[in-house]
Amino acid sequence: MMAVMMEYLDKNTVRIILNRPARKNAVNFEMMHKLNGFLDELDKDEDLTVLWIQGEGEAFCSGGDLEEFHGLRTAEEAKKMLIPMSGVIKKIISLDAVTVSYLNGPAVGGGAEIASSTDFTLGNASAKAGFIQGNLAITTGWGGASLLKRRIGYHAALKMLATAKVYSAQELRDLGFVHQIVNDEKDVRQWCTEWVKSPEVVRAYKKNLLPEVERKQLFELINQEIERCAVLWEGEAHHKAVEQFNNKQR
Ligand SMILES: CCCC(=O)SCCNC(=O)CCNC(=O)[C@H](O)C(C)(C)COP(=O)(O)OP(=O)(O)OC[C@H]1O[C@@H](n2cnc3c(N)ncnc32)[C@H](O)[C@@H]1OP(=O)(O)O
Secondary structure (H helix, E strand, O other): OOOEEEEEEEOOEEEEEEOOHHHOOOEOHHHHHHHHHHHHHHHOOOOOOEEEEEEOOOOOEOOEOHHHHOOOOOHHHHHHHHHHHHHHHHHHHHOOOEEEEEEOOEEEOHHHHHHHHOOEEEEOOOOEEEOHHHHHOOOOOOOHHHHHHHHHOHHHHHHHHHHOOEEEHHHHHHHOOOOEEOOOHHHHHHHHOOOOOOHHHHHHHHHHHOOHHHHHHHHHHHHHHHHHHHHHHOOHHHHHHHHHHHHHHO
C-alpha cells in the first residue's frame, strides 16, 4: 500500500491522501519522500487552482511515526527527518495554488503542523487538533509554531503550543484554526469549486499575498524551529516519552 496517494479530481484540482490508516496516517520516511516528489510535480502545473490534503480513514494525521523515528537518537540524526519534512511544508506554503486541509478526525503533533501549512483548514464534527509535541518533551520541528502564530495570533498560539492540549472542532473553529465546519468530503469538493475559473488569477493572488521577502522570513523562522526541536530531540526526556508510547500501544 502506498503511504500517500495523489489524484486529480479535475484539471484544476488535486487531492493528496495520507494513506497509513492503521497508524492514523503517521508520517514515515516513505510518505515524506513521496510528498516531496508530488509537490515538485504540482509546482510545475500552471493549471492547478486547488490542492486538497486529507487523511485516509478516521484521522488526518498522527504526526511523525513514533516507531520509525525512535531510531533517530541525536540532534543530527533528528535533522535528517526534520529538514526534509519541513521542506515538504515549505513546498506546500510556496505553491501558487490555494491549499486546503480537511480534518476528518485527529491532526496531532506533526499532523497539526501539516494542517497549519495549508491556506485553509476545513473540519467535520470529528475534527480535533493539538500540538502535543510538548508532551513528548520536544517542540514543533516542521515549522508549525510559526505557521500557527500566523493563523491564530501570538497569544492563542502560545497557549495551544505550550499546553499541548487537543482542541475540539468547535474550539478550533472559534480560534480560527478551522475556517469552516463541513459535513463530509462532498462539501470539501464543493468548496474546491468556488474559486474563479482562471488559474492565473488565483495564482497571482497567492504571489501577492506571500511576497518573496515574507516567504524568506517565514522560512528563516522555520529553520530556527528545526534547530530548537533537534536540541530537545536528543534529550533523555524525549526518548523516554516515546518509549512509553511505543510500549503502551503494543
Ligand atoms: C516528529 C514530528 C513531531 C511529532 O509529530 S510528535 C507527535 C507524535 N504523535 C503522537 O504522539 C500521536 C500519537 N497518537 C495518538 O495520540 C493517537 O493514536 C491518536 C492519533 C489521537 C488516535 O487515537 P486512536 O484513534 O485511539 O488510535 P490509536 O491510538 O489506537 O492508534 C491506532 C494505531 O496507530 C498507532 N499510532 C498512532 N499514532 C502513531 C504515531 N504517531 N506513530 C506510530 N504509530 C502511531 C497506534 O500505536 C496504534 O497502533 P496499534 O493498533 O496499537 O498497533
